[in-house]
Structure formats: structure tokens, C-alpha cells
Amino acid sequence: MMSNEMGFASFRSQMKLSKEEICREIFLHNSDSIKIRKEGVAVRNLSRILDAALKLCNSKGFSSMSLRDLSRESGLSMGAMYSYFRSKEDLLRMIQAQGRSVVLRVLGRVTEGIDDPLLKLRRVIQAHLYASEVLQPWFYLSYMETRNFPRDEYKKSIEAELFTENMLIEIIDSGQKRGLFKSMDAVLLGAVIKSMLQDWYLKRWKYYKRKMSVEQYSEFLLNFIESSILCDTRV
Amino acid sequence: MMSNEMGFASFRSQMKLSKEEICREIFLHNSDSIKIRKEGVAVRNLSRILDAALKLCNSKGFSSMSLRDLSRESGLSMGAMYSYFRSKEDLLRMIQAQGRSVVLRVLGRVTEGIDDPLLKLRRVIQAHLYASEVLQPWFYLSYMETRNFPRDEYKKSIEAELFTENMLIEIIDSGQKRGLFKSMDAVLLGAVIKSMLQDWYLKRWKYYKRKMSVEQYSEFLLNFIESSILCDTRV
DNA sequence: TTTTTTAGAACGAGCGTTCGCTTTTTTATT
DNA sequence: AATAAAAAAGCGAACGCTCGTTCTAAAAAA
Known part of the structure; x- marks a missing residue:
């Protein structure tokens, strides 16, 4: 029908929207909230937290997701998670x-x-x-x-x-x-x-x-x- | 532009969508949940509860609305409210x-x-x-x-x-x-x-x-x- | 008096958050 | 290369609070 648009595949690669890339950006833009210093560690765990949070929020909603749910799903302890955000609201x-x-x-x-x-x-x-x-x-x-x-x-x-x-x-x-x-x-x-x-x-x-x-x-x-x-x- | 449709005003009156009419229907269809026997009382208080619940849910979401919020907003006590629904989920x-x-x-x-x-x-x-x-x-x-x-x-x-x-x-x-x-x-x-x-x-x-x-x-x-x-x- | 409706304190469960401690990783020194 | 010191990251029990729900007694209506 029409041309001069790009396909989905090339869009995806051009826009740098991989999970890691995004977690890296979050890490860099939220140094106030994130207590972790080393990028490698931060990106890896942010990725687990965000995966878990998105999964739980999308299925039961943010306010019905408890941080204990999040801890279980992400595999991190309560204390550890609180090194990646200041509060539940901050995570959102x-x-x-x-x-x-x-x-x-x-x-x-x-x-x-x-x-x-x-x-x-x-x-x-x-x-x-x-x-x-x-x-x-x-x-x-x-x-x-x-x-x-x-x-x-x-x-x-x-x-x-x-x-x-x-x-x-x-x-x-x-x-x-x-x-x-x-x-x-x-x-x-x-x-x-x-x-x-x-x-x-x-x-x-x-x-x-x-x-x-x-x-x-x-x-x-x-x-x-x-x-x-x-x-x-x-x- | 086009005809053979009805205006909003006539729709509203034809479809019987007044608050009272709706509360009456709810009362009649939920005799299992509603302990109140007298229709007049039930409709009046259902109306207050539903108004309050819709207001609170629409502004902060159902799961962030507490029954104490609802009690305050509707003017009914906790105990009284529980004569109109079996549980919070039941109300929803x-x-x-x-x-x-x-x-x-x-x-x-x-x-x-x-x-x-x-x-x-x-x-x-x-x-x-x-x-x-x-x-x-x-x-x-x-x-x-x-x-x-x-x-x-x-x-x-x-x-x-x-x-x-x-x-x-x-x-x-x-x-x-x-x-x-x-x-x-x-x-x-x-x-x-x-x-x-x-x-x-x-x-x-x-x-x-x-x-x-x-x-x-x-x-x-x-x-x-x-x-x-x-x-x-x-x- | 009897029935219906309302009131609000009380209960256990689960919440978000904190904090002292342990474990892991990095750095410095030999 | 080994080791001790320091820093970073992770852990989970504990705290105070609020939640949904229940229950008994009071008030209102019949």
C-alpha cells in the first residue's frame, strides 16, 4: 500500500529499546534514588526489579502489589530493593x-x-x-x-x-x-x-x-x- | 447532518437511568448481599454508598479506597455499610x-x-x-x-x-x-x-x-x- | 415488645519502611 | 600472590500503622 516507513524490526534496533539499555538510562537518571554505585550490579538488579514490578502491576495493579510480592518475584530481599528506590511511590x-x-x-x-x-x-x-x-x-x-x-x-x-x-x-x-x-x-x-x-x-x-x-x-x-x-x- | 437519531435528553428520560431507578434495581437484584428489608431505606442508603464509592474509586482507584474512606464519605458507619454488601469485593x-x-x-x-x-x-x-x-x-x-x-x-x-x-x-x-x-x-x-x-x-x-x-x-x-x-x- | 437498622470499638493480618548485621566485593599493602 | 582493611551490597526480623471484617450493644421503627 505505502512505502517510506520502516519495518518493526529496524525500528526496534534503531531506537535502542533493549531492556539493558533502558535500565542503564534509569540508573543514570536516578542517582538520587539509587544507592548502588556500580553500574553492572545496578543494571542487573534493576532489570529484575522492573520485570517483576511490571508483571505484578499489570496483572493486579500497582496499589495491590505489595513489596513482599515484589521481593518474591524479583528474588531480592526487602532491604536490597530499598537500595534501588526510595519508596514504593518512587519506583512508580x-x-x-x-x-x-x-x-x-x-x-x-x-x-x-x-x-x-x-x-x-x-x-x-x-x-x-x-x-x-x-x-x-x-x-x-x-x-x-x-x-x-x-x-x-x-x-x-x-x-x-x-x-x-x-x-x-x-x-x-x-x-x-x-x-x-x-x-x-x-x-x-x-x-x-x-x-x-x-x-x-x-x-x-x-x-x-x-x-x-x-x-x-x-x-x-x-x-x-x-x-x-x-x-x-x-x- | 443526519436525522433518525434521538437527542440526548430524550434518551436519558426513555432509558430510566436515574440514580434512584438504578439503586432500586441493585436492591432487587442483590437480596443475597443486602440485609436491609425496606426498599425505601435501602435505596436511600445505597445511593449514598454508591455515590461515595464511585467518587472515591474514580479519583484514587478501588484498591486504594479504604472502607473508612467510604464510611466518612457516605456518612454511614462501618457496621451499617456492611448491611449493604458482604465485602468490599462484593460492592465492586x-x-x-x-x-x-x-x-x-x-x-x-x-x-x-x-x-x-x-x-x-x-x-x-x-x-x-x-x-x-x-x-x-x-x-x-x-x-x-x-x-x-x-x-x-x-x-x-x-x-x-x-x-x-x-x-x-x-x-x-x-x-x-x-x-x-x-x-x-x-x-x-x-x-x-x-x-x-x-x-x-x-x-x-x-x-x-x-x-x-x-x-x-x-x-x-x-x-x-x-x-x-x-x-x-x-x- | 419485637424487629430492623446503626454504631463504633476490637481483632488479626498484612502493609511500607527501617535498621543492625552479615556477606561479598574492592582496594591497599606486603 | 596473599592478605588485611575498607567499602558496597544484601538480608530479614521488627516496628508502627492501617486495612477489611466482625460483633455486641444501642437506637429507631414497626
């Missing part, structure tokens, strides 16, 4: 902040230097889907636990949500001004596109059961959206 | 089951006797939006707390989610077979329509801030979807 903050930073980085990277609104729209949609495919538990957690964030983090979380949405809205707007897209409420369009992007990581079990790949979903979504918003000046 | 089940039953009733009612796929699609979309407008806290709670349901209720909840989706899929399918809708993946289309319906009650704060009414959202959604799926055999 770290996870959430990292997810946010990845989204900003990825969306920034795939759109830089792109001018054509249609191409830009495709890139954003695809990148968002791909990123949420790689980091599904991160995205899911951020979405479901927003309510439990402390005031500051809550605000940042809302801002990040609106940032993505505004990105979409601006693209739509510029596409409409150039006569490429039909005239319709850009704000609402941005909102519903966002909701379709979110469905991919919120209802992952459903798509998994239907053996749907992220590429398939991505292509469907692009076709669906384009056939609704594109002007008829092309085939 | 009651709320959730009632929401489910309303959706089934409403969607059944608005589609009965309707044959034309396009009209049926419009009706389902609109009814779902209207119902979630009236019962936003119910819908939000059901969506966010599915994970905390006990096994049986969890299954029923998933089934209800798929029921709505299958309703959409069947309508799309029949529309395609009659040559009214373009040929495209009906299952995926159903899924993304569902996600846009859900956005209305999940991101209510956003639409509220933008002063968007349910009628506006409904009309936008219908136009957006129709312009993507309708065949070109009309203006």
Missing part, C-alpha cells in the same frame, strides 16, 4: 518517567526534518504503535496508574498525553491548510487517533488472541484514517 | 454488574427491529455514547478495575466487552455484504470503533475542559467513521 515514578522520556525521544526522532504532513502523520502513528509494542507493560502501567501519581508526576503525565495529541493536531492542521486533508475538527480528530493508538497497548490480550501483528494494525489504522481525511484529489 | 461486583446490565439493555433496546446496517450502526454508537455519558463513573470504574474482579466476574466483564464489539462487527459485516460499506477488516474496524467509544468516558476530563458535548462528539464520530467506510454510491 521512575518507571513512568522512563516511559515518558522514551515516547518523547522516539516521536522527536521520527519526525525531525519531515515536512510533508501525510508522511509525518504516518510516521507518528507508526512510531507510537511500534514503541508501545516494544514497551507494552510500560505504556499500560503509565496509563492505568496515572491516578496514583503524586501531584507533580500526575501533571507531567497529563502534559505528555497532551503533547502527543498536540503533535497529531498540528500535523492535521498543516495538512488541512495545504489542502491535503479534508476540513474537519482537527482537535477531535487528534483525540480519536490517539485513542486508537492507545487501544493497541491497552487491549493487547485481544489482538494477541487474534494473532494480529503490530504491522497489520498499523497498516489498517493508516488506511482507515487516510480514507477518511484525505481529499479526493488522488486515486 | 454489584456496581460492575449493574453497569453491564444497563449496557446490554440499552443496546438491545435501540437496535431491536432495525434492519438497515447504517442506521443500526448509528444507533449503537450513539446509544453507547449516551449511556456512558449518563453513567460515566460506572463505565470508568468497570474499565479501570477489571483486573481486580474475581475470576467469574472478570470473565463476564470480558464477555460484555466482546459482546459490544461483536455487535459492531456483525453490523459492519452485514453492511459490507449488502454493498453499503467498503470491504475492509470488519473485526479491526469494530475494535477501533469501540476504542473511540471508550475514549468518551475514559478521557472525560479532556472533553469537559474543551467544552465538548456528547452530541458533538457523537456527530463527529459518525461522520468520521462513515466517511471512511461508506461506498461512494452516494453524495
Whole structure:
């Protein structure tokens, strides 16, 4: 159907989203919270803690996950875990902040230097889907636990949500001004596109059961959206 | 833009979704859980409990809401509350089951006797939006707390989610077979329509801030979807 | 008086967090 | 290369608190 997009595999390798890479970033950005000095040790155990936390939070929710659960699942003792975060809430903050930073980085990277609104729209949609495919538990957690964030983090979380949405809205707007897209409420369009992007990581079990790949979903979504918003000046 | 749909106001009055009506239904359907005999007393206090529970759950989540919070907010003592539900989990089940039953009733009612796929699609979309407008806290709670349901209720909840989706899929399918809708993946289309319906009650704060009414959202959604799926055999 | 409803103290369990200690790893010195 | 000193990391029992739930007695209604 369309080209000039990258496949999921190349996206994954280009964006450096491996577990280790991410834990390394968390380690470097949270020296206030993390008492461990040696990177090797920190990354290894952070990885175990985050795996366990994401698994437990995604199945029973953050506030129903006890630190004893987390200790059992991660294989670390209570005391040891407290060398990797200051408090339970602090752990949530770290996870959430990292997810946010990845989204900003990825969306920034795939759109830089792109001018054509249609191409830009495709890139954003695809990148968002791909990123949420790689980091599904991160995205899911951020979405479901927003309510439990402390005031500051809550605000940042809302801002990040609106940032993505505004990105979409601006693209739509510029596409409409150039006569490429039909005239319709850009704000609402941005909102519903966002909701379709979110469905991919919120209802992952459903798509998994239907053996749907992220590429398939991505292509469907692009076709669906384009056939609704594109002007008829092309085939 | 289009007619043969009802306005929000008439929907509200026709479907009998007042707080009292709903509490009465809950009282009648849960005689096992509710120890109170007199309907008047039960409805009055159920109403206070449900108001409080929905408020607290929607702001901090079900598992972060303590029964002492609930007691304070509802004005009832611990002991009194336990005459209206068997356990905290039981309370969640009651709320959730009632929401489910309303959706089934409403969607059944608005589609009965309707044959034309396009009209049926419009009706389902609109009814779902209207119902979630009236019962936003119910819908939000059901969506966010599915994970905390006990096994049986969890299954029923998933089934209800798929029921709505299958309703959409069947309508799309029949529309395609009659040559009214373009040929495209009906299952995926159903899924993304569902996600846009859900956005209305999940991101209510956003639409509220933008002063968007349910009628506006409904009309936008219908136009957006129709312009993507309708065949070109009309203006 | 009898029945229904409400009140709130009491109970055991489990929570997040802390802290003194042990074990492991690194560094320094021979 | 061996060893002692120092630093880093890990451990888990213990603490104070809050949780969901129960129970008995009081209040209200019939």
C-alpha cells in the first residue's frame, strides 16, 4: 500500500529499546534514588526489579502489589530493593518517567526534518504503535496508574498525553491548510487517533488472541484514517 | 447532518437511568448481599454508598479506597455499610454488574427491529455514547478495575466487552455484504470503533475542559467513521 | 415488645519502611 | 600472590500503622 516507513524490526534496533539499555538510562537518571554505585550490579538488579514490578502491576495493579510480592518475584530481599528506590511511590515514578522520556525521544526522532504532513502523520502513528509494542507493560502501567501519581508526576503525565495529541493536531492542521486533508475538527480528530493508538497497548490480550501483528494494525489504522481525511484529489 | 437519531435528553428520560431507578434495581437484584428489608431505606442508603464509592474509586482507584474512606464519605458507619454488601469485593461486583446490565439493555433496546446496517450502526454508537455519558463513573470504574474482579466476574466483564464489539462487527459485516460499506477488516474496524467509544468516558476530563458535548462528539464520530467506510454510491 | 437498622470499638493480618548485621566485593599493602 | 582493611551490597526480623471484617450493644421503627 505505502512505502517510506520502516519495518518493526529496524525500528526496534534503531531506537535502542533493549531492556539493558533502558535500565542503564534509569540508573543514570536516578542517582538520587539509587544507592548502588556500580553500574553492572545496578543494571542487573534493576532489570529484575522492573520485570517483576511490571508483571505484578499489570496483572493486579500497582496499589495491590505489595513489596513482599515484589521481593518474591524479583528474588531480592526487602532491604536490597530499598537500595534501588526510595519508596514504593518512587519506583512508580521512575518507571513512568522512563516511559515518558522514551515516547518523547522516539516521536522527536521520527519526525525531525519531515515536512510533508501525510508522511509525518504516518510516521507518528507508526512510531507510537511500534514503541508501545516494544514497551507494552510500560505504556499500560503509565496509563492505568496515572491516578496514583503524586501531584507533580500526575501533571507531567497529563502534559505528555497532551503533547502527543498536540503533535497529531498540528500535523492535521498543516495538512488541512495545504489542502491535503479534508476540513474537519482537527482537535477531535487528534483525540480519536490517539485513542486508537492507545487501544493497541491497552487491549493487547485481544489482538494477541487474534494473532494480529503490530504491522497489520498499523497498516489498517493508516488506511482507515487516510480514507477518511484525505481529499479526493488522488486515486 | 443526519436525522433518525434521538437527542440526548430524550434518551436519558426513555432509558430510566436515574440514580434512584438504578439503586432500586441493585436492591432487587442483590437480596443475597443486602440485609436491609425496606426498599425505601435501602435505596436511600445505597445511593449514598454508591455515590461515595464511585467518587472515591474514580479519583484514587478501588484498591486504594479504604472502607473508612467510604464510611466518612457516605456518612454511614462501618457496621451499617456492611448491611449493604458482604465485602468490599462484593460492592465492586454489584456496581460492575449493574453497569453491564444497563449496557446490554440499552443496546438491545435501540437496535431491536432495525434492519438497515447504517442506521443500526448509528444507533449503537450513539446509544453507547449516551449511556456512558449518563453513567460515566460506572463505565470508568468497570474499565479501570477489571483486573481486580474475581475470576467469574472478570470473565463476564470480558464477555460484555466482546459482546459490544461483536455487535459492531456483525453490523459492519452485514453492511459490507449488502454493498453499503467498503470491504475492509470488519473485526479491526469494530475494535477501533469501540476504542473511540471508550475514549468518551475514559478521557472525560479532556472533553469537559474543551467544552465538548456528547452530541458533538457523537456527530463527529459518525461522520468520521462513515466517511471512511461508506461506498461512494452516494453524495 | 419485637424487629430492623446503626454504631463504633476490637481483632488479626498484612502493609511500607527501617535498621543492625552479615556477606561479598574492592582496594591497599606486603 | 596473599592478605588485611575498607567499602558496597544484601538480608530479614521488627516496628508502627492501617486495612477489611466482625460483633455486641444501642437506637429507631414497626
